[in-house]
Amino acid sequence: xxxxxxxxxxxxxxxxxxxxxxxxxxxxxxxxxxxxxxxxxxxxxxxxxxxxxxxxxxxxxxxxxxxxxxxxxxxxxxxxxxxxxxxxxxxxxxxxxxxxxxxxxxxxxxxxxxxxxxxxxxxxxxxxxxxxxxxxxxxxxxxxxxxxxxxxxxxxxxxxxxxxxxxxxxxxxxxxxxxxxxxxxxxxxxxxxxxxxxxxxxxxxxxxxxxxxxxxxxxxxxxxxxxxxxxxxxxxxxxxxxxxxxxxxxxxxxxxxxxxxxxxxxxxxxxxxxxxxxxxxxxxxxxxxxxxxxxxxxxxxxxxxxxxxxxxxxxxxxxxxxxxxxxxxxxxxxxxxxxxxxxxxxxxxxxxxxxxxxxxxxxxxxxxxxxxxxxxxxxxxxxxxxxxxxxxxxxxxxxxxxxxxxxxxxxxxxxxxxxxxxxxxxxxxxxxxxxxxxxxxxxxxxxxxxxxxxxxxxxxxxxxxxxxxxxxxxxxxxxxxxxxxxxxxxxxxxxxxxxxxxxxxxxxxxxxxxxxxxxxxxxxxxxxxxxxxxxxxxxxxxxxxxxxxxxxxxxxxxxxxxxxxxxxxxxxxxxxxxxxxxxxxxxxxxxxxxxxxx
Amino acid sequence: xxxxxxxxxxxxxxxxxxxxxxxxxxxxxxxxxxxxxxxxxxxxxxxxxxxxxxxxxxxxxxxxxxxxxxxxxxxxxxxxxxxxxxxxxxxxxxxxxxxxxxxxxxxxxxxxxxxxxxxxxxxxxxxxxxxxxxxxxxxxxxxxxxxxxxxxxxxxxxxxxxxxxxxxxxxxxxxxxxxxxxxxxxxxxxxxxxxxxxxxxxxxxxxxxxxxxxxxxxxxxxxxxxxxxxxxxxxxxxxxxxxxxxxxxxxxxxxxxxxxxxxxxxxxxxxxxxxxxxxxxxxxxxxxxxxxxxxxxxxxxxxxxxxxxxxxxxxxxxxxxxxxxxxxxxxxxxxxxxxxxxxxxxxxxxxxxxxxxxxxxxxxxxx
Numbered sequence: 001x002x003x004x005x006x007x008x009x010x011x012x013x014x015x016x017x018x019x020x021x022x023x024x025x026x027x028x029x030x031x032x033x034x035x036x037x038x039x040x041x042x043x044x045x046x047x048x049x050x051x052x053x054x055x056x057x058x059x060x061x062x063x064x065x066x067x068x069x070x071x072x073x074x075x076x077x078x079x080x081x082x083x084x085x086x087x088x089x090x091x092x093x094x095x096x097x098x099x100x101x102x103x104x105x106x107x108x109x110x111x112x113x114x115x116x117x118x119x120x121x122x123x124x125x126x127x128x129x130x131x132x133x134x135x136x137x138x139x140x141x142x143x144x145x146x147x148x149x150x151x152x153x154x155x156x157x158x159x160x161x162x163x164x165x166x167x168x169x170x171x172x173x174x175x176x177x178x179x180x181x182x183x184x185x186x187x188x189x190x191x192x193x194x195x196x197x198x199x200x201x202x203x204x205x206x207x208x209x210x211x212x213x214x215x216x217x218x219x220x221x222x223x224x225x226x227x228x229x230x231x232x233x234x235x236x237x238x239x240x241x242x243x244x245x246x247x248x249x250x251x252x253x254x255x256x257x258x259x260x261x262x263x264x265x266x267x268x269x270x271x272x273x274x275x276x277x278x279x280x281x282x283x284x285x286x287x288x289x290x291x292x293x294x295x296x297x298x299x300x301x302x303x304x305x306x307x308x309x310x311x312x313x314x315x316x317x318x319x320x321x322x323x324x325x326x327x328x329x330x331x332x333x334x335x336x337x338x339x340x341x342x343x344x345x346x347x348x349x350x351x352x353x354x355x356x357x358x359x360x361x362x363x364x365x366x367x368x369x370x371x372x373x374x375x376x377x378x379x380x381x382x383x384x385x386x387x388x389x390x391x392x393x394x395x396x397x398x399x400x401x402x403x404x405x406x407x408x409x410x411x412x413x414x415x416x417x418x419x420x421x422x423x424x425x426x427x428x429x430x431x432x433x434x435x436x437x438x439x440x441x442x443x444x445x446x447x448x449x450x451x452x453x454x455x456x457x458x459x460x461x462x463x464x465x466x467x468x469x470x471x472x473x474x475x476x477x478x479x480x481x482x483x484x485x486x487x488x489x490x491x492x493x494x495x496x497x498x499x500x501x502x503x504x505x506x507x508x509x510x511x512x513x514x515x516x517x518x519x520x521x522x523x524x525x526x527x528x529x530x531x532x533x534x535x536x537x538x539x540x541x542x543x544x545x546x547x548x549x550x551x552x553x554x555x556x557x558x559x560x561x562x563x564x565x566x567x568x569x570x571x572x573x574x575x576x577x578x579x580x581x582x583x584x585x586x587x588x589x590x591x592x593x594x595x596x597x598x
Numbered sequence: 599x600x601x602x603x604x605x606x607x608x609x610x611x612x613x614x615x616x617x618x619x620x621x622x623x624x625x626x627x628x629x630x631x632x633x634x635x636x637x638x639x640x641x642x643x644x645x646x647x648x649x650x651x652x653x654x655x656x657x658x659x660x661x662x663x664x665x666x667x668x669x670x671x672x673x674x675x676x677x678x679x680x681x682x683x684x685x686x687x688x689x690x691x692x693x694x695x696x697x698x699x700x701x702x703x704x705x706x707x708x709x710x711x712x713x714x715x716x717x718x719x720x721x722x723x724x725x726x727x728x729x730x731x732x733x734x735x736x737x738x739x740x741x742x743x744x745x746x747x748x749x750x751x752x753x754x755x756x757x758x759x760x761x762x763x764x765x766x767x768x769x770x771x772x773x774x775x776x777x778x779x780x781x782x783x784x785x786x787x788x789x790x791x792x793x794x795x796x797x798x799x800x801x802x803x804x805x806x807x808x809x810x811x812x813x814x815x816x817x818x819x820x821x822x823x824x825x826x827x828x829x830x831x832x833x834x835x836x837x838x839x840x841x842x843x844x845x846x847x848x849x850x851x852x853x854x855x856x857x858x859x860x861x862x863x864x865x866x867x868x869x870x871x872x873x874x875x876x877x878x879x880x881x882x883x884x885x886x887x888x889x890x891x892x893x894x895x896x897x898x899x900x901x902x903x904x905x906x907x908x909x910x911x912x913x914x915x916x917x918x919x920x921x922x923x924x925x926x927x928x929x930x931x932x933x934x935x936x937x938x939x940x941x942x943x944x945x946x947x948x949x950x951x952x953x954x955x956x957x958x959x960x961x962x963x964x965x
Contacts, residue, residue: 521957522935544815547955549787549836551914553604553851554620554865557872557897560907567960 001249002070008178011074014099015107019129023161031064061253062240072253088194088269092209095123095178102128102136107465108406123178132160144433183250188280189213191272196263198319204260215248220275224283228265233257263321290322292340295383297365299336306335312358332492363586365492369446372397385494388480397473399445407464409437414459422447481506484527488577506536516585519543600653602850606861607662615730618792620863621660635886637676639860644680652681654688654847663697671709688846695733695741703748715754721775722768728761742779754783759817760809769817777828782843786821787836788814822949834915835952852911871898910959918946928962
């Protein structure tokens with residue numbers, strides 16, 4: 001157990017690509033936590049998926065030893081889907097390095113996380129990174145940061161995480177400026193879970209920050225929020241590999257092998273205490289249930305894989321406490337699941353893990369947000385357009401978000417135009433510097449989950465950045481648009497959209513489907529409709545010729561094989577009423593335009 | 599039940615761009631050896647067919663008329679001596695207009711080739727060029743006149759529609775000219791792009807557009823109308839004949855009657871088994887010369903595959919399939935939509951149905 005005066009807990013707040021992982025690598029190296037030989041890029045981003053995408057999904061803590069000080073670097077997720085996880089990581093720290101790319105400057109996510117850090121009472125250590133780049137403008141960035149922090153440009157450190165320049169000074173500044181944690185080793189135990197993971201051999205492992213009291217390696221423990229109890233098996237620190245210790249004292253950060261088998265029993269933000277009388281009476285503040293923001297149907301692309309999909313989701317759930325799902329039956333796609341995600345990135349990651357780790361082929365329906373539908377006295381929550389009351393309703397509320405966009409000022413017009421077209425309401429705007437503006441909008445979440453980010457990037461040549469947080473719900477003029485093939489509604493294509501966007505959605509769907517549905521023996525009408533009112537229509541003209549012109553003695557075997565191939569192709573299609581729809585049509589028609597992620 | 603006898607002659611004057619048959623140009627020096635191989639193969643395999651009456655003989659290719667009439671006569675005589683060819687058997691020979699004249703045709707007719715099938719393809723010179731045919735419309739006309747002068751009263755003209763550049767109007771002119779000549783039989787094929795042909799490669803490379811299926815459908819319908827108007831009966835997807843002049847040999851394929859094939863790559867079929875000869879002429883000849891059956895492969899169909907094959911072959915003709923052989927739930931919507939009709943206890947495709955026969959077969963047999 002280290003004396004709290006020699007502990008510093010800190011995190012790095014940075015935008016994607018601004019060098020957080022590289023800085024972490026340098027810190028590991030300079031403090032000799034990892035020796036050069038075993039060093040590899042993005043050391044802390046353990047999962048393969050994370051390394052490939054260049055982002056960090058799961059927070060992790062690593063202990064660095066420097067001049068008798070125990071420096072705990074707590075890694076934070078860098079994506080808007082995981083804001084709550086970020087806030088819990090911040091709650092485990094006393095300080096934060098605010099890291100900004102010397103060429104690109106502040107971005108919205110950095111700013112949002114900076115606000116989170118400041119609100120959590122963290123001491124900010126600002127640093128400009130990538131000063132080795134030719135395009136770097138460290139002085140200007142320092143000026144910008146100083147304005148933001150209301151501080152002195154002199155206090156802003158200049159580093160190159162790549163070359164290591166200025167990193168020693170940064171370490172010194174952490175020791176100097178970040179206050180040590182406080183806490184009483186003999187007080188009742190309160191340990192904050194800021195991350196949890198599932199290990200197939202050891203069960204649920206939580207990453208914790210001890211606030212008060214002492215966390216022994218073996219103890220009967222209790223989780224406040226979930227009420228789960230267990231015998232813990234081991235405690236330790238990541239240095240950076242797991243290293244068991246006898247106990248963790250106040251202010252210390254490490255891991256705990258909980259003895260639990262299900263991550264849903266040890267949720268991020270929950271408080272661990274000792275079971276029984278010596279336990280704490282109160283949890284630490286700030287716990288929140290993970291709340292899915294985006295929903296989508298997931299279906300096996302070949303019939304019969306439903307049980308495989310269920311098994312895969314059950315397994316994935318063990319290591320993803322934010323994942324929720326319920327069985328769903330689609331007339332067009334058969335048996336599957338309606339799955340709730342924290343956001344589009346989370347949706348993508350889950351899908352990719354299902355396909356990659358469980359070898360499944362999936363069709364996912366268009367993502368939608370959760371609606372509250374009021375009909376007379378009844379209020380229902382709808383996760384699926386198919387659940388919209390068919391007989392109409394009195395009111396629909398949709399979730400809204402508070403969005404922060406940071407953009408070069410010459411693209412401000414384009415940003416505002418985009419936000420207005422997405423039903424945004426301007427809250428305010430501030431010039432961070434004469435060249436960079438921070439704009440706040442309240443926007444429907446539904447408008448963001450599609451291609452908003454993509455549009456934002458393309459309209460600002462990639463310079464604008466976005467962050468958002470939930471902002472409650474608001475009544476909206478929403479309608480359900482159905483897509484009908486030959487008169488049969490195809491549930492997988494239904495969507496709840498704003499009345500003004502209904503025509504656009506309907507038109508886009510029927511046009512896409514016209515390209516995707518092969519000609520059949522009869523004209524196939526493709527219609528988009530609100531209730532019984534058709535708002536868009538296309539026709540796939542009947543196929544007129546499909547015959548083998550010649551078939552004599554020497555041709556028969558080959559022609560039979562051709563027909564058998566054609567028959568197999570048909571068997572792979574989904575039948576909707578009388579219409580054969582290829583799998584690819586579902587995938588392609590429902591594809592959210594690329595880049596709606598991040 | 600009588601069998602068909604097919605003899606493959608793989609020689610051509612030139613190769614046409616669309617053709618993926620087993621045909622070769624420039625192998626003329628092989629002809630005498632190939633003819634000897636054919637005769638020897640007939641002697642080798644005919645014992646297996648003893649007691650099976652042969653109701654039709656068909657010399658196809660390639661271009662059988664690249665072989666001299668006396669040789670063809672000797673070949674046919676040998677076939678008659680080897681197999682139980684019925685005296686009234688239909689005997690067809692395929693011809694290229696540039697390889698026949700009145701004298702040759704007279705000789706062939708005297709030798710017993712009673713039916714002549716000629717590759718006219720089109721009466722539009724532009725279309726013939728697009729097909730890489732070397733003959734001209736005039737040579738079709740003169741070859742046809744020569745056939746008549748030789749006394750041949752059973753002539754087929756082969757036509758192809760849908761080549762690049764051919765319009766509906768041009769195709770209708772070809773149909774009119776064909777009808778004016780008045781052959782007993784017309785085969786009209788929608789041009790099919792086969793990947794392993796010069797034309798197939800050009801289409802794949804984007805140098806020539808693929809045929810437009812809707813235009814080909816219009817052309818098919820035009821053929822149905824004009825030929826019916828001229829007294830031809832549409833009895834198979836691509837075949838029309840004056841009453842009584844249907845090609846018995848080809849009907850045998852679609853009705854799954856047995857057939858024996860001689861020559862390089864020729865197929866045979868009997869009792870649910872199909873087998874085929876080695877395709878390269880050189881390999882084929884070498885095997886026969888060694889006294890071996892020149893077989894390249896064989897297949898025996900599972901009952902379900904045999905039923906599927908029977909269905910798609912029989913549906914090609916206006917004899918159709920017995921109603922009892924089809925699941926009525928599957929057939930009903932096709933009957934209602936006018937793709938099928940009932941005829942004497944059989945289900946037969948309408949002309950509209952013939953055009954989408956693949957779809958009909960799949961709809962009737964989908965598992």
